[in-house]
Amino acid sequence: MKDALVPFESISYTKRFLTNCYEQQSFPNAKTLSYHTSYSFIYHLQQGRLYFKQAAQSPIEIQPMLLFYGIVQMLKACVLTADPFYPENSAILAHGVTTRKRKKQGYRFLDDEIKIQKNGLFLHSLSKMFHVKQMPSEKYKMNALMKQIADMHSLYSTMQNQKISLPVTYRYQSFSIASDLLDDLHMTANRFGLFLEQQNQNNWFNRQMGIQSNNHSITIPLHFKPTSYQSPPWLTAIDGKHYILRKREDFCPLPELSIHYLLLYNLSMICRYEAEWWGELHHNFEGEDLPFIKQFLSISNMKLPMLFEHYLCSLE
Template sequence: MSDPFIPFESISYTKRFLADCYERQSFANAKTVSYHTSYSFIYHLQQGRLYLQQAAQAPIEIKPMLLFYGIVQMLKACVLTVDPFYPENSTVLAHGVTARKRKKQGYRFLDDEIKVQKNGLFLHFLDKMFHVKQMPDEKYKMNFLLKQVADMHPLYSTMHNQDISIAVTQKSQSYMISDTILDDLHMTANRFSLFLEQSPNSKSWFHRQKGITALKQQITVPLHAAPTRYQSAPWLSTCDGDIYMLRKREDYCSLPELSIHYLLLYNLSMICRYEAEWWGELHHTFEGNDLPFIKQFLTSTTKKLPLLFEHYLFSINER
């Protein structure tokens, strides 16, 4: 379908979909609960889609705001598939992250940080949707977060004349990757296997019994099934489905990709709303490296967010 979310414009389909979600998670009175959550789910999804659609047509100066409001509404819809009682209290209504309020002289976006707060949507959706426990007060640099988006890697190669990732090839029930990744990560084959075992959701995709094999300058990683696109670390996929792996251990992040987009869009939306002078000069002076990375990310996330949400919603009852 050209618009995969169209079925959710039917209340009967949505009730059935949510009832299936709740039954799989052993919620009591799943059909009754789905009756109470279905309209809220539809309205969050509808509003999120509208924001994302408008963002695709909007000028870059206001695009971050529309994209952030869009991801927030879409996430709230997704949370309802795993937490029918959302929001139980006001503490989960805040954004759950914070950025530096005043930008100092010589500010660079790539060096900026964002901090996780104790309460709010961020920690809530990480826990409920992805079963990821994140510590409050954790800080992330924008440059680190951007590296988690595979669609950004070609720009890193161009701007820094260095590949930050290595391509992964999928063949039936395995991933194939050059054994140079072992030198990049300073690991033996056994250590690399352990590294994969400790990756998020590895039980669902890594076939431990078969184990990895290193032969003819290639490493073969056996799979139970292909990792999900919305939570694929250490595998990072582009909008087109190409798969990559980062080459430096310090670049690795266990957060699911939807949360990466959330953090980046929160900061960009705050900047374009409250740092109008810096934001305006960014688009006219062309100084530094911030603008190419911001523009490329906004182009990528506009295309990718609908794909990530589609993949999450339509695979939830298969897990």
């Protein structure tokens, strides 16, 4: 398979790439800035890819740590494409999220919460890479985050008898969805159009054309097809197919890379500091946490390298 990140093993190519990134953002002295950031960019990229490679070859019990360290390194490389001065201070080096340190009796991973902090890599990467300036929520449940990953939906159907999404068909400059979605969301076509405008951070929605609806489907006109790494409210599976959630309360504006970051942070903390619970999870088979965690880790192993490749290649 083609390795789209191989060119970044050349310092001359990387300098040209970063110079172009900085020029497009109107940074003065773009060539000088790329000279100072190119080696750091390459080393973060190499470390991230090495963590991902090791995670794919490691027992599941330690995969969360390797995948989380991998996503941290890759995010730092990506942040350098938009912020040549990263890191400007020590506060920005923090992970930027936190969880409850001790797990209470009867703890369930899917019910656990993660809290967003004001400083650190999480918010900084959201701002620089995805132009998200303000978090819509301070806390997120693991179950809500899992639902943002399209590849998890089949497991929800099997384990909980929940059909939580509908398929989205891409046709030339439009998305088509079964009209059942409007009933699920309790929205008219016009109200759904207003909802999409609120989600329209990258201007993919063609407001002028308007949404067309009939008894069977609704058609959403697009300026361009949303990308796999930044697609809310469209969720993209690893096979490239698109889906949309059926409940308004399930919608989350975070890009999928950020969803993986939050889930992997919590799992990496658990496997490091909650060894007893983590060990029992893999041996007593009680509850539903283990299938969801195993499915998620399998998806992350396959999908994270692809998402980062898509992001960086979109900047070339």
